[in-house]
Structure formats: structure tokens, C-alpha cells
Amino acid sequence: MTLLDVRDLRITFGRRTKVVAVDGVSLSVAPDETVGLVGESGSGKTTVARAVVGLVRPDSGAIVLDGQPLGRIGRRSAAAHRAVQMVFQDPRSSLNPRMTVAAVIDEVWRTHPVTAPEGDRTAALHGLLDDVGLDASVARQRPSELSGGQCQRVSIARALAAKPRLLVCDEAVSALDVSVQAQVLRLLVDLREKHHLSMLFISHDLGVVHQIADRIAVMRRGELVEEGPAADVLGAPQHEYTQSLLDAALELNE
Template sequence: MSELRFEGVSVRFGTGSRALTAVDGVDLTVPSGQVVGLVGESGSGKSTLARAAVGLTEPSSGRILLEGVPLKHRAGQRRPLQMVFQDPYSSLDPRMTVGDSIAESVPRSVGNGRRRGQHRGRREEVARLLELVGLDADRALAYPGALSGGQRQRVAIARALAGKPDVIIADEITSALDVSIQGTVLNLVRELQRELHLSMLFISHNLAVVRYVSDFIAVMYLGRIVEFGPARDVLGNPQHPYTKELLAAAPRRGTTALQPPDPALRVVADAEPADPHHPPAGCRFHPRCPIGPLVRTDREHCLTTDPTTEAQHRLHSTACHHAAGALQTVELSQ
């Protein structure tokens, strides 16, 4: 178990007028042994933040720390963060058996130091990991093409666990799967996290998925965290209008309509999303906000004043001028 912390992390791509700041000054903590669900629509910067954490993208500014020590990714060294990717069909090498793919991530120290002992030890570790994710050990001899999408994602999870990471980052790991098997993968993730006491950043655009596995929820919009707090508090008393939109759009048991029931929330659905290359001044959500200047002409300050500067003084650290003003300290351990 280890704490993962982002401090003022920004990631920029390109230069000039078409430059894109995909992640903009993000402060976020994944507490030791806890799951933080990071939710937001496509293009909000979730996956870019994840890729920066595991060293696939270089941050333009800010720091990423593990247990208070800046992360340094060097070739040949153990990777303390492991990532499970969205697409189980492209994340596994089709020319390698399942066992070889997993064994590739098993630390060289497994075994008794001799080549034969190491080979036996790695084979036993692969079998253990396959059984841990609910697959028969004989699947080690199969190729990815012989597995279903759900089975491939289980193999990807086993491969991530093989490296004995301090933190797991799961990036939209159910979105490419059939609805019928998404639940079984989510159950597996929740069981493994509890059994192994993993620290985890769980990324999804689906708030219904995030609420199922998370201890804390962070909501991301146009590269910034706009609300963060314990999952029960954020879901039970959302402060940011964007969080409310995500909740309104999440399918609920016994309902089929996805249209927001509140007429004011339909403003969000009708408004055009902002251009991420040229984010709006002031509050970035104001062009789509059902309580902002789009519907309230007396709230012109949303057009010019950035609400993130005072977010720490609001409930759930909400980046909204009209969120609750009372400060509530978020406990990062339960």
C-alpha cells in the first residue's frame, strides 16, 4: 500500500495556437489502500493523467509522488505503478501465450536463483495469478485470440499484479466489454482491492461504475478537478453542476430514460462543449452550466473569475462559485 499524489500536474501537447493543455494544474491524492474513482467525459484529461503517472507521457509541470518521493521511471527497474488499459484486445501481444505475457512482468527474484528454479517459480507464480483473477491455470498455454474479452481483461489484471505494484491504475477497463460481463470484472476488481489492500486510481466516464468500486470520487472537466470527496458524500450531496449532470445521466435501476428530469439541466445537453484548445475564461463550465450566466444574467462573474482558486474553501473542494461555502475537511483514511 502506498499513497499516490499529484501536485500541480499539467500536461501540454503541441505549440502555438493549436497547443492543447490536456491536464491543467491537477492536485489529487490516492490514499494508501483506497480507491479513488476519477470520472469525467471523453476528452476531460483522465487518461492523460494516468499515462503521466505511469511514465507514458511526460508532465509539463508539477510533481507526481509515491509515498512522498517523486516518481522516476527508469528502464529495467521495477515499475511501482501498473496500468490496466481500456482495450483488452490490443493490450495483449497476440503472438505470446497468456503465461508468457504474465511471466514477462514477474520480478526476476521469483525462484531460487538458478535458471531452472526461476523458471519453475515464475510458472507457479503465473498459475497463482491466473487463479487469483478467476481463470484456470491451464489458460497459461492459450493465446489471447482464444479468449473472450472478459477473460483477456482478467489476464491484463493478472499481468498488472505480477509486477507487485504499489498502485494500480485502471483506465476504462470495462468500457470495451459487453454489458453482460462488465459486472463480473467490476466484482473482481473490488474483491482484489479489498483482499490485497491495493491503492487504486479507477478511471471511467460512467459514474454508475465508479460509485460501485470507489472510496473517493474526483470529477474532472476540461483538464481540471472540479469536485473531490468521499464517494458517499459526493454522490449524496453533489456540489458542482457538472457532477449533478453526470448523476442525472447515470442509468438507475428501474429507469430507462437518460434525459435529465430537471429542465434546467437540459441546458447542459443543448449547449456545445467548449473547445479544449481554447478553454473558456473564468469558470470552464459556464458555457454549459444550468446555474450560471447561460440562465442567470446576474452571474457574469462566472465569465471572468476562475473558481478553482478558492476551491479548497468549499465543500468537496468544488470549483464552482455557487457551491456550498462551508469548508469540510476530507479524511483520506477510513
């Protein structure tokens, strides 16, 4: 059974001179599964992620969620919009600096009324913050008053407020300190189990991806060069590019 199905995706940029960012990429994500999409900067992985959430329009191919084609974000049904949520790389720039955490979450509930709690919203807000490891007092604060790790937890809480089925994490821990990275990765694993989430986890770092992914897909220059169970890709890579990414991860950890 497949939740997300990306079929022969092709995306180009530019009018006169076309630059191929994604060239014939196909991948899938099953319910309750985390797929790591890995590649160096410029490989096209973030473009795939942005297409999945509707921020980029493909030239050709299809993006299907639970059997239903997904268009750009403005053309998606309310249910499809809620179902796919994104956690961005820079937690500070993805949050409105003028809004308190409570206002950030309330905006989601106003945008998607069906996800809003029927009872006490304050209690629901505090429960959501507790889910991501934040104290209730954070609700009154603004992003500038929080650490990078706290801001990313708020971003995750904002995504969860929409009650998504698929969470797209675009380099969601790369801007964090190593110790904080591990905490946020553990949080994402716990949230996946608690909320029955599927995840498409984008990263340039195989060392990070191996901590969270069930399967790994490797991109290079817009193409998918290797895909399989995480243990197989990490333990016996079939493509030389995957091996080079593994070697780089090992060198960083030495």
C-alpha cells in the same frame, strides 16, 4: 497517510498551438484506497492516468509515490516501475497476440526478476490465474482464443505479477458487456483487499465508479471541479457538471 500525491499537474500538447489537457490538477490516493477519476471524453482524466504511470511528461507539477518523485517511465527506478502498474481499456490490444498467457506473465518476471517466484513457476502462474478467476488451461492460450473478459483478467494478472502497490485502471471495464463489467469490478475489489492495493480508477461512468471507489474526483476540460467521499459526491454533488454526469448515468439505467 498518502501513497500517491499528484500536485498541481499541468500538461499541454502541441508545439505551435498549445492545447491544455490537464490544468492544475491535484489529487491523492491513500494506501488500500480506490479513487475514481471521472469525466467525459476529453476531460483529461486519461492524460492524468498516463502521467502517473510515466507515459506522459507533465509541463509542471509533481507526481509523488510514497514521498519519492516519479519521473517518466524510462527514468524511474526498478522499484518505482514495479510499484505502479496499469490496466488499459482495450484488453486485446494491450496483449501481444503472438504470446501465450504463460509467456505474457513470464515476460513480467524476466523484466522484474525480484518479483519472480523462487520455486515452481508453473504453480505460481496457475495461482496467479486462479487469483483473477481463470482456469490453469488458459496459460496455454493466446488472446485471440479468449473472450474480452478473459483477456482483461489476463491484463490484470500481468499487472499483479509485478507486485504493484498502485493499480491504475484506465476505463478498464468500458469495453466489456454489462454483466462482465460487474464481474471484473467485483474481482478488482477482492484483489484490492487480498493484495493491499491502492487504485486510481478512470471512467466516464459514475454508475460504474460508485461500485468500486472510496472517493471520487470529477474532471472537466482539464480541471478538477469536485472531489470527496463517494457517498457525498454521488448523494449531494456540489458542481452542476457532476450532477449532469449523474443524470446521464440514471438515464442509461432506466
